Amino acid sequence: MPLCTSQNDAPPESSTSALGFHLDAASLRRLSNKPITLRVSVYAGRMGSTCGVSSGKLLGRLNVIIDLAGADSKSIVFRNGWLKLGREPDKPSARIHLTVRSEPDPRFVFQFGGEPECSPVVFQIQGNIRQPVFSCKFSADRNSRSRCLPSDFTNNNGSSRGWMRTFSGDRERSGRERKGWMIMIYDLSGSPVAAASMITPFVPSPGSDRVSRSNPGAWLILRPNGFSVSSWKPWGRLEAWRERGAVDGLGYKFELVTDSTGPNSRISIAEATLSVKKGGKFCIDSRITRESLLNSRSPVKGFVMGSTVEGEGKVSKPVVEVGVQHVTCMADAALFIALSAAIDLSMDACRLFSHKLRKELCHDEQDYSFS
Incomplete structure (x- = not known):
């Protein structure tokens, strides 16, 4: 001061x-x-x-x-x-x-009943009461992206369907990228209400076994577009990478995706690093966000959400807090559930490529050939 x-x-x-x-x-x-x-x-x-x-x-x-x-x-x-x-x-x-x-800051509290990759039930916590409100389904199908992403979504360069990547004749790279992960969030009636889809594979930088900040993996957080269960609309974009330095960390950046096009189509609202060893808390809160990430267009005011992330190799059942003012219906809460699953799964996606993943994350690894 x-x-x-x-x-x-x-x-x-x-x-x-x-x-x-x-x-x-x-x-x-x-x-x-x-x-x-x-x-x-x-x-x-x-x-x-x-x-x-x-x-x-x-x-x-x-x-x-x-x-x-x-x-x-x-x-x-x-x-x-x-x-x-x-x-x-x-x-x-x-x-x-x-x-x-002091100011009242009411929050909804949710907890995954198991690790996101194990397709758990998500409970709402109210005191000592645990009530199931969502269910999850995780898949590691490399083709699952095409069933969920909107056909008119564009990448940074404006090229349609730029997230589609194909490789030819590079059999030696099998197992050197993690891709196709998706987690769908369903309400109690079984209707899909949100999804997190890996749109950019997590790959090691040349001559390394880690995902670098210069080439991060990315997720899209999606919501249904209208009443059609087969049409989806981007809500947010999460990038993650493995930080170098004194503290081994998981770096991330989260952006809201707007309906506009060009450089104003995304608004950065959160960027930080979590300890790979100890984990931490993924947080969207304007009170702790660098001013350079926020601008007059940002809808973020005060606390938005927080989600626990366990360190690498530890059992993770994320606890998610969401500010009540940011939830008008349960489908809104489902978006934050999908986002928390994506950041939790990013801890595994950014695991050093010299280490193997658990079987739930690569159950179709035998299909990871390139065409």
């Missing part, structure tokens, strides 16, 4: 420095029984490498009492204004402009 040079300086914009915490329903109930104390420590100077503040000078600390009773139904401002950091009343000291507030 920038330092103010005089008492007449206006407080900094909260959007540039605001820190947020999310409390689920259980945590909110547990913390609403009694007031809690928020302690804020303020340092001046460059942040250090040990605990983040080793080279900074402590300006002071202050405590803010927070009572979360009723916070699930209304906005509450606990503190808004300038606070003195020094303890001695007669001496000048630094001040901080602090705004502490």
